[in-house]
Amino acid sequence: MKNVLGILAETSLFQGLPEDQLADxxxxxxxxxxxxxxxxxxxGDNGDGFYVxxxxxxxxxxxxxxxxxxxxxxxxxGEPIGEVPVFSGQKFPAxxxxxxxxxxxxxxxGAFVDLIATHPSLALNMLAVLAMRLRQFTVQIENLSxxxxxxxxxxxxxxxxxxxxxxxxxxxxxxxxxxxxxxGTIPETLSRMLAKMSAQELILVKGRNIHLLDLVxxxxxxxxxxxxxx
Amino acid sequence: MKNVLGILAETSLFQGLPEDQLADxxxxxxxxxxxxxxxxxxxGDNGDGFYVxxxxxxxxxxxxxxxxxxxxxxxxxGEPIGEVPVFSGQKFPAxxxxxxxxxxxxxxxGAFVDLIATHPSLALNMLAVLAMRLRQFTVQIENLSxxxxxxxxxxxxxxxxxxxxxxxxxxxxxxxxxxxxxxGTIPETLSRMLAKMSAQELILVKGRNIHLLDLVxxxxxxxxxxxxxx
DNA sequence: GCATGACCTTGACTTAGGTCAAATCCTCGT
DNA sequence: ACGAGGATTTGACCTAAGTCAAGGTCATGC
Numbered sequence: 001m002k003n004v005l006g007i008l009a010e011t012s013l014f015q016g017l018p019e020d021q022l023a024d025x026x027x028x029x030x031x032x033x034x035x036x037x038x039x040x041x042x043x044g045d046n047g048d049g050f051y052v053x054x055x056x057x058x059x060x061x062x063x064x065x066x067x068x069x070x071x072x073x074x075x076x077x078g079e080p081i082g083e084v085p086v087f088s089g090q091k092f093p094a095x096x097x098x099x100x101x102x103x104x105x106x107x108x109x110g111a112f113v114d115l116i117a118t119h120p121s122l123a124l125n126m127l128a129v130l131a132m133r134l135r136q137f138t139v140q141i142e143n144l145s146x147x148x149x150x151x152x153x154x155x156x157x158x159x160x161x162x163x164x165x166x167x168x169x170x171x172x173x174x175x176x177x178x179x180x181x182x183x184g185t186i187p188e189t190l191s192r193m194l195a196k197m198s199a200q201e202l203i204l205v206k207g208r209n210i211h212l213l214d215l216v217x218x219x220x221x222x223x224x225x226x227x228x229x230x
Numbered sequence: 231m232k233n234v235l236g237i238l239a240e241t242s243l244f245q246g247l248p249e250d251q252l253a254d255x256x257x258x259x260x261x262x263x264x265x266x267x268x269x270x271x272x273x274g275d276n277g278d279g280f281y282v283x284x285x286x287x288x289x290x291x292x293x294x295x296x297x298x299x300x301x302x303x304x305x306x307x308g309e310p311i312g313e314v315p316v317f318s319g320q321k322f323p324a325x326x327x328x329x330x331x332x333x334x335x336x337x338x339x340g341a342f343v344d345l346i347a348t349h350p351s352l353a354l355n356m357l358a359v360l361a362m363r364l365r366q367f368t369v370q371i372e373n374l375s376x377x378x379x380x381x382x383x384x385x386x387x388x389x390x391x392x393x394x395x396x397x398x399x400x401x402x403x404x405x406x407x408x409x410x411x412x413x414g415t416i417p418e419t420l421s422r423m424l425a426k427m428s429a430q431e432l433i434l435v436k437g438r439n440i441h442l443l444d445l446v447x448x449x450x451x452x453x454x455x456x457x458x459x460x
Numbered sequence: 461g462c463a464t465g466a467c468c469t470t471g472a473c474t475t476a477g478g479t480c481a482a483a484t485c486c487t488c489g490t
Numbered sequence: 491a492c493g494a495g496g497a498t499t500t501g502a503c504c505t506a507a508g509t510c511a512a513g514g515t516c517a518t519g520c
Binding site: 175176177187188190191192194195 | 466467468469470
């Protein structure tokens with residue numbers, strides 16, 4: 001494992017903090033490693049701290065009694081996970097599992113709360129993280145409730161395109177089955193919608209690479225939430 | 231308007247703060263009043279502060295381009311609204327409107343951030359508020375994605391029952407049309423589901439009063455998310 | 461190089477819930 | 491008490507998307 005200080009400095013949660021505060025933070029950190037398909041925590045578990053992803057890929061999700069899964073978020077390097085129980089209640093509201101072999105830094109609750117109480121800018125950074133997540137959740141609720149599957153898919157592809165430096169070919173970091181679960185649908189439906197959007201020449205699917213052929217059309221679909229027949 | 235200090239002391243956001251800190255906070259507050267159906271802010275507006283509801287009823291919601299509405303939350307006395315732009319970005323992720331004549335306290339962003347930076351326990355209280363809201367949103371995402379309408383309705387009725395001191399008769403504080411929008415459906419469908427659940431003798435609907443006849447059955451429906459036919 | 465299993469796609473069918481339209485009910489202001 | 495207009499309910503119908511069941515495809519390990 002490389003220098004913990006260097007990793008912290010690259011994490012948005014710790015942006016702008018002076019060197020000595022980073023050292024204080026590094027002092028409480030515990031490095032952990034998870035294998036592919038390994039559970040990190042389960043909904044309902046007691047949370048005695050939170051994690052920051054160093055590298056790898058983590059999914060945070062809920063499962064219904066019938067076994068259907070809804071992914072809340074896919075996390076990769078630099079993102080904090082599992083902060084909610086640190087500040088409210090104590091149980092995790094969802095489960096987390098490593099989709100790839102992943103390295104994480106663990107921050108024990110008590111020590112971290114002490115740090116926040118003595119480092120106001122760390123408190124403000126953490127408030128910014130939680131506020132950003134609330135913003136993302138409002139978007140996800142909007143997508144689930146107000147958009148149909150093709151609209152959600154278009155929105156996700158456009159999001160990927162931005163994330164991957166505005167390219168016209170995006171690469172899925174997760175399987176199509178997992179993407180279905182992230183979009184609140186099932187693999188069969190996702191497959192059909194990819195086919196339908198291909199037929200309309202909005203996209204061209206080549207395995208996990210998807211060419212965005214008509215950015216304007218995708219934007220319209222994402223905004224309206226509904227597919228205009230054709 | 232009665233004593234601002236007294237109101238602050240009863241707000242969970244300010245729980246446990248010493249008298250002198252409350253006085254510091256009261257010093258930056260601006261009282262505002264909104265009429266029934268008056269907009270408080272709109273999605274996309276710049277947020278230069280947040281609000282605490284003194285009394286009244288506020289809905290926070292999103293609207294699709296086709297005009298369908300999804301309510302994210304109904305707020306009443308003591309709850310803070312519109313904190314997200316204070317800590318991340320600056321635009322409101324949703325809109326807010328008064329359902330009744332409502333009194334609010336407004337906290338300007340700059341002054342409040344200064345307070346947080348100098349009052350660590352206020353920072354921790356605000357972190358607890360945001361964490362609790364994240365928890366609520368994960369539940370709402372779960373409900374929308376993994377439960378059918380009767381399951382969401384059962385979950386909401388049980389929530390109301392707890393909130394209203396575990397009584398077997400709950401009273402809706404909002405119209406059925408608004409409840410439909412909160413549950414991610416439309417009035418026609420809600421009406422049919424209320425009828426179906428009445429036929430199964432789970433509930434008895436008397437206007438805005440709903441008798442919970444079978445708490446065990448409602449719990450099963452809420453947990454499984456699906457109606458067992460009958 | 462090929463077999464095994466996971467992943468993905470496709471087809472036929474079903475269903476939850478949305479749409480549209482019409483009736484009925486309720487609430488308020490006069 | 492009365493009437494207007496919004497809220498709620500009901501019916502007939504439609505459609506997005508889920509279920510179930512086969513196939514097909516691809517990558518990995520032997």
